[in-house]
Amino acid sequence: MHTIFSEGVEKLKQDVESFMEEFVYPNESVYEKQLNEGNSRWSIPPIIEELKNKAKQRGLWNLFLPNAHEExxxxxxxxxxxxxxMGRSLIGPEVFNCNPPDSGNMEILLRYGNHEQKEKWLKPLLAGEIRSCFVMTEPQVASSDATNIEGSIQRDGEEYVINAKKWWSTGAIDPRCKVAIFMGKSDKHALKHEQQSMVLVPMDSPGVKIVRYLPVFGYDHAPIGHAEIHFENVRVPVSNILYKEGKGFEIAQARLGPGRIHHCMRAIGAAERAIELLCKRAKERIAFGSTLAEKDVIKEIIAESRIExxxxxxxxxxxxxxxxxEGAKAARKEIAMIKIAVPRASINVIDRAIQVFGGAGVTEDFPLAAHWANARTLRILDGPDQVHLRDIGRLELKK
Incomplete structure (x- = not known):
């Protein structure tokens, strides 16, 4: 492995960095102001669409698609x-149409969707005209083991009938969310990893009920949000199946590899912003006769943060x-390792920055508290630490 990127990638890095400096960071406060001024926190701040249009015009759009983006x-x-x-800002990924869960859902549709599904759902997602959600996790089972999923997908003639209680469906409350990728069991008698299927469910289907939003450490993450959704005898055409029946687990595994790398790189971006804010604060703040930056204990935490x-x-x-x-299967251990190491490092760095900021660090005046909440949640997303530690241990023992 080398750490030198091509001229094209270096140019893109410069373009994204310049765009972040010129448009994204200065408009974070505008975004929050518009969000709080609207009739509802679940309405879309106009600034986000303005920024998306600017990014699209500059060709900084859908950059996440591996080996598939024509440009x-x-x-x-x-x-x-x-x-x-992009991960340095909480609004950054959406500006470039590289935000989860849409990015992962677009990858699924690109790889497993048929022509009709791509025309109806993938095209508007790639254009940033609509949003989507991924509906898998259930409150009554340990969803870190996808074979536990109990949501029901039963065929009735030329339709599937769907029943389930799901939660932590990120983006479902967003008024632009038009379709859900639903994972449930279509055959309880099949082999363990072939019982699950994925079906496209339009959010306006009769029987789809958003019961409540789920805050994260007090953050509602409006206007995107995380929802508990109940599916009560929801009917969709059989043509809405993704790939084929019994392939839901396979699709889920394919989705997780790139998704975990994206999560981790965004978390590193948040940590980088935190250490920059920490250093700036330490140089400006005076306590006990000198700046914080002159104190050895602060130099030590800066050094620890850079190393991590x-x-x-x-x-x-x-x-x-x-x-x-070598493929996602060959990189299974390495992907599990970053899923452990990166959130821990990000949490440590952001926590140190909060400590240097004091009371200001836990307010919404700075992005540190929100980034910390995201980093802590990342230790649960896509499988908790314990699942990945188990897998890493197994693979080492197998060697």
Missing amino acids: TGLSNYEYAPLCEL IDQARLLTLHAAHKMDS
Whole structure:
């Protein structure tokens, strides 16, 4: 593995970084102001569409698609530094149409969708005209084991009848969310990993009920949000199946590899922004006769933070490189390793920055508290730490 990127990728890095500096950071406060001024926090701040149009005009759009984007053809490795830059802002990924869960859903539709499904759902998603959600996790079972899923997909003639209680469906409350990728069991008697299927469910289907939004450490994440959704005898055409019946687990596994790398690079971006804010604060703040930056204890935490960030980045780039060169299955251990190491590093760095900021660090005046909440949640997303630690241990023992 090398850590030198092509001229094309370096140019894209410069373009994304310039766009972040010129448009994204200055408009974070505008976004929050518009969000709070509207009739509802679940309405879309106009600034986000303005920024999306600017990014699209500059060709900084859908950069996440590995080896499929006609203009960039970026691999996971090449996209990683761009993803990191976007992750420095909570609104950054959406500005470039590289935001989860839409990015993962677009990858699914690109790889497994048929022509009709791509025309109806993938095209408007790629254009940033609509949003989507991924509906898998259930409150009554340990959803870290996807074979536990109990949501029902039963065929009735030329329709599927869907019944389930789902939650942590990110983006479902967003008024632009038009379709859900639903994972449930279509055959309880099949082999363990062939019982599940994925079906496209329009959000306006009769029987789809958003019961409540789920805050994260008090953050509602409006206007996107995380929802508990009940599906009560929801009927969709059989043609809405993704790929074929019994392939839901396979599709889910294919979705997770790039998704975990994206999550980790965004978390590294948040940590980078945190250490920058920490250093700036330490240089400006005076306590006990000198700036905080002059105190050895602050120099130590800055050093620890730099070490952890660079370790996390290199480990993630290694995982991305291996997945590109040998496939997601071969990179299983490396992907599990970054899923453990990166959130831990990000949490540590952001927490140190909060400590230096004092009371200001836990307010909404700075992005630190919100980034910390995201990083802590990342230790649960796409499988908790314990699942990945188990897998890493098994693979080491097998060696």
